[in-house]
Amino acid sequence: MDIKEKLTNIRNRIREAAETCGRDPQTVRLVAVSKTKPADSVLGAIEAGVTILGENYIQEARDKINALASHPVSWHFIGHLQTNKAKYAVKLFDLIHSVDSLKLARQLNDEGEKVNKIQNILIQVNVGKEETKSGVSSEEAVSLIEEISILPNLSIRGLMTMPPFFDDPDRARPYFKELADLWHYIRGRNIPNVVMEELSMGMTGDFKVAIECGSTLVRIGTAIFGSRN
Numbered sequence: 070m071d072i073k074e075k076l077t078n079i080r081n082r083i084r085e086a087a088e089t090c091g092r093d094p095q096t097v098r099l100v101a102v103s104k105t106k107p108a109d110s111v112l113g114a115i116e117a118g119v120t121i122l123g124e125n126y127i128q129e130a131r132d133k134i135n136a137l138a139s140h141p142v143s144w145h146f147i148g149h150l151q152t153n154k155a156k157y158a159v160k161l162f163d164l165i166h167s168v169d170s171l172k173l174a175r176q177l178n179d180e181g182e183k184v185n186k187i188q189n190i191l192i193q194v195n196v197g198k199e200e201t202k203s204g205v206s207s208e209e210a211v212s213l214i215e216e217i218s219i220l221p222n223l224s225i226r227g228l229m230t231m232p233p234f235f236d237d238p239d240r241a242r243p244y245f246k247e248l249a250d251l252w253h254y255i256r257g258r259n260i261p262n263v264v265m266e267e268l269s270m271g272m273t274g275d276f277k278v279a280i281e282c283g284s285t286l287v288r289i290g291t292a293i294f295g296s297r298n
């Protein structure tokens with residue numbers, strides 16, 4: 070399959086997953102995860118209709134974003150962000166999925182202020198409480214969000230998670246469910262300056278289950294670009 074066929078296939082699977090559980094397929098958007106893939110491949114995806122790209126590493130992303138600057142696409146940062154790279158992240162990305170500390174949020178806010186930008190962010194939650202994964206715990210998420218919500222150059226748009234890996238994606242369901250429940254709960258609290266509109270969850274192996282649990286942004290790399298080295 071070429072990239073066009075792969076994308077058609079993924080789009081069909083996203084639509085089917087949404088329709089099967091009674092959701093409007095338009096409410097699930099595809100983030101094509103292009104980490105480690107060259108600008109040529111990303112261009113192929115853009116030409117095949119991709120409008121949102123996800124990157125994990127600042128330096129790599131910067132080169133690609135510059136090379137593809139003439140294309141009207143949206144770039145999302147989905148990797149772990151170090152505080153000292155906040156400046157670049159604010160310059161390059163429309164949405165940062167991986168904010169998990171007040172320290173990082175403050176730095177992003179300062180950088181946003183310098184360039185007069187309100188930076189859209191998601192709060193990354195480590196629902197599986199895995200040592201190896203970034204993210205705030207579900208228990209700490211609400212107080213972190215309350216603290217970040219008063220920073221004027223940030224806008225919280227939702228939550229993101231990466232559940233533990235399972236061969237059987239159905240086993241990720243309780244983790245997706247936990248994030249969705251947290252999302253509804255925070256929504257209900259009506260915290261000023263917090264908009265719970267995005268739920269970023271689901272990758273190549275488990276996006277169907279994530280969509281069934283309410284995902285609005287699926288982050289898919291391998292099924293579009295092939296496996297990574």
Ligand SMILES: *Cc1c(COP(=O)(O)O)cnc(C)c1O
Nearest residue numbers: 102147272273274288289290291
């Ligand atoms: C790499 C990555 C993805 C994409 O994973 P695939 O299994 O290749 O679809 C999604 N989300 C994050 C945070 C990633 O780092």
